[in-house]
Amino acid sequence: MGNALVWFRRDLRLADNPALCAALDAGLTPVPVYIHDEPAGDWPLGAASAWWLHHSLMELDGNLRALGSRLCIARGDSEAELLRLRELFDASHVFWNRVYEPHSMQRDARIKTGLRNRGLAASSFNGQLLREPRELLKADGTPYRVFTPFWKALQKSGPVRSPLPAPRSLPAPPPAESDGPGPEQLALLPAIPWYRAFPDHWQPGETGAGDALQQFCADRLSDYPDDRDLPALPGTSRLSAHLHFGELSPQQAWHAVQQEAATRTQPGLLAASESWLRQLAWREFGHHLLYHFPDTTDQPMDARFAAFPWRTGYDADLQRWQRGQTGIPIVDAGMRELWESGWMHNRVRMITASLLTKNLLIPWQEGARWFWDTLVDADLANNTLGWQWTAGCGVDAAPYFRIFNPVRQGERFDPDGSYIRRWVPELSGLPAEWIHRPWSAPREVLDGAAVVLGDNYPEPIVDLQQSRAHALTIWDSVKNAAR
């Protein structure tokens, strides 16, 4: 029996892992390897993601050991390390599941050619998406730019393949002088321990992913369409980081949700499952766009926005936004939720991003970078899509004139103010009527709630009406510019 390196990257799971299965199906002994390498050009691993990765690697190693194998870790240039590990383990094959970040894709293509030129068998698989981004194209052969037709094409593209079973046991890789550093020696845990509360919110790794999926299907799926926009409730799946790190495949999620709807005869469950699968398709759409338009991680998709007159000298305002000190309660609640838990509710992501880009006229790339560093689910495809969409410069963009009014959004989606009370405790004494706009509250109401604006809670960072009108004028002039 020969040996095959199975190169783990963003597929940190044993179930439904096509690369691992391919090695086993070929009758080879899989040598699971993880190489800590960041190709120049891609966005470097954010701090919150590094925290997650640390724990996910620990769990993967533990799960491999429980089945008789182990994770071999290396650091450095991926190609050089693969060649070294191939020698070390006398491997004839290298298998991996594909990733779609532009520079990683270029690197992987180079590696595949290099390995094959050296006589090694190198094969890659789709372990991350329902469909390869190149599989779904419009009738004229060009990529989709609008979500709804993309979603329809995805639905028509045939059944989603069934998840592959997890191996029950694994042959031990050959002994080696050294299996490399342990996950803890990669020094992934950020130097500033702001992430102390993360373990209260998350369980990184395949077990946590499976538990979260099961819990969502059992407890929250049926109410998803009603609850998904309410940030005070745990109404969504919170699977995004698990999906990003590949602790769960989209196929596993797809089938679990469909099965739940098929086996439980409950009114509305079918519609609820469709509503959730549609969100999962946004993830596919994000990857489709990143694959076909790789420059959009930094450049606006709509070229007219390349010359957008963003403000300069905005550092102080950017910092207030990052720290949740804008004086606009729902924005501050979201930014503090992000800092404390590494995650922010989708509706609030849109509201905070809209305030930054439209009311404050701060470039969307600044917001994208902050999210990138602080989100445990930071994902180049989804983050780029979310920011370009909110800034109105992407494909399928929210109409540019859609400037979220954070007060109205708060009143609609957090009507009793419980989301604000949780994350902005200094406002917790305010009645629901005023909690989303403390600056309009009568003096005695503020006094009664012990809120002193400009003292224990900031005055609003910007006049919402005036800044909206100003933004509309600018967006109008950019949109009307010749293409």
Ligand SMILES: Cc1cc2nc3c(=O)[nH]c(=O)nc-3n(C[C@H](O)[C@H](O)[C@H](O)COP(=O)(O)OP(=O)(O)OC[C@H]3O[C@@H](n4cnc5c(N)ncnc54)[C@H](O)[C@@H]3O)c2cc1C
């Ligand atoms: C400005 C901005 C930045 C964002 N950055 C990221 C990011 O870095 N990483 C990330 O995974 N998502 C990002 N999103 C999308 C979305 O907010 C999160 O995927 C979602 O909040 C995750 O929570 P959940 O798993 O409970 O979602 P659920 O509502 O349970 O959705 C299920 C899954 O579908 C996918 N999904 C849902 N909504 C979207 C969406 N709008 N775009 C793409 N995929 C989606 C996610 O994988 C999610 O886990 C961003 C959105 C905005 C507006």
